[in-house]
């Protein structure tokens with residue numbers, strides 16, 4: 001721990017799930033032993049010994065896991081630190097159960113750490129007291145937003161978007177803030193109940209399937225994110241207040257699995273290969289970071305290269321591993337004899353992660369001057385007007401395409417086929433152009449959202465700009481709808497947007 005009692009190494013907590021009734025019936029037995037319950041040490045297969053930040057045995061409740069290992073870290077979020085909690089482990093080892101990604105909306109003894117954290121955070125946010133200091137009162141106001149994304153077969157999907165599966169597909173980019181997902185939906189939430197609603201909405205859309213190892217196995221990695229924008233105000237009329245942004249990530253990783261053992265085939269096999277590839281890249285990053293921590297301490301060996309760019313998973317987790325975040329890794333394991341190879345592999349992986357050093361720091365308070373905010377507003381206004389012009393041009397193209405279709409209907413079938421092909425390729429490029437516009441509009445919206453808490457709310461410019469963006473966005477959405485309608489009229493089902501085996505495709 002550093003001076004302000006913030007852990008500067010990755011905290012690694014092991015959770016051992018109980019044997020399931022199926023395993024007990026089949027006569028499997030426990031091969032993971034915690035010699036002294038309460039001590040963070042365990043012995044696997046009678047020979048291999050490990051010591052972690054903490055160990056939760058099979059009888060430890062969800063509430064105790066949260067109280068002992070999570071609550072303290074999560075509340076650091078409100079002090080301005082970024083916090084990441086990752087659940088890692090073999091398929092069926094209890095990651096989703098522990099995180100609580102499949103929360104049903106009712107808090108009970110079975111609820112995982114995510115809904116419990118949401119309750120604590122909103123309790124604190126809504127109860128932040130006013131600090132009096134003579135005549136100079138200070139008050140902190142918070143605005144909370146949530147996002148939920150899924151990484152399925154190296155594609156990032158926005159789980160909170162109201163759009164269809166294809167339109168939920170997003171890219172990854174790097175900017176001054178690190179790795180970002182432009183266009184990811186960020187929804188303002190003011191209570192734990194509201195956040196529960198979005199958690200359930202998104203979880204319902206993630207890719208799951210029944211496998212031989214788990215009745216309801218997650219075939220993707222998911223990241224639920226809570227973003228807190230806080231503003232410390234000295235008094236009601238104070239300007240140039242301190243603004244801070246901190247982020248909490250809950251990462252429910254897909255389970256590693258041995259393909260020979262799971263006997264996966266077809267879609268399940270393809271998913272398993274991608275899952276294992278992402279987890280292998282994560283393992284390499286963990287090893288490199290652990291070695292570089294050792295190297296920096298010995299000051300002799302050269303630090304190995306950390307290959308974050310090998311997979312989208314490692315890019316998305318870049319800040320959680322080796323970045324400025326306070327990170328907790330929950331290594332979930334099965335105690336059953338038939339899973340011992342996978343359990344030992346998870347424990348070794350977790351043991352490496354213990355050596356990773358992060359540099360937790362508060363996101364520097366932004367004190368944007370009014371002039372730089374105004375310049376940014378001007379830039380965004382220009383972007384909106386550019387998008388409007390592009391929309392007009394695209395609308396004109398659609399009108400021309402429609403005329404062509406009418407002519408085609410009166411011609412021979414050969415002509416129709418040729419025109420159909422031309423239209424198809426025009427539509428494809430229109431759709432691509434439109435998708436690019438959509439991304440840019442989202443980036444502009446995101447940037448505006450970030451600026452909003454920092455700008456002195458005096459002029460009507462922000463609201464004008466908001467409505468300009470909304471108008472451009474509406475026009476843009478209307479245009480997209482008509483284009484998609486037209487594409488099916490021209491050649492029904494001819495454009496395959498995306499083909500996959502997700503459970504949520506509408």
Ligand SMILES: Nc1ncnc2c1ncn2[C@@H]1O[C@H](COP(=O)(O)OP(=O)(O)OP(=O)(O)O)[C@@H](O)[C@H]1O
Nearest residue numbers: 017018091092093094095096097214217218254255
């Ligand atoms: N600590 C626990 N106490 C009681 N039941 C548990 C515990 N951990 C896991 N389970 C049960 O074990 C089963 C598998 O757990 P879960 O779905 O969380 O595994 P997973 O690691 O997320 O699997 P996958 O990677 O395949 O998605 C579930 O039925 C879950 O309720």
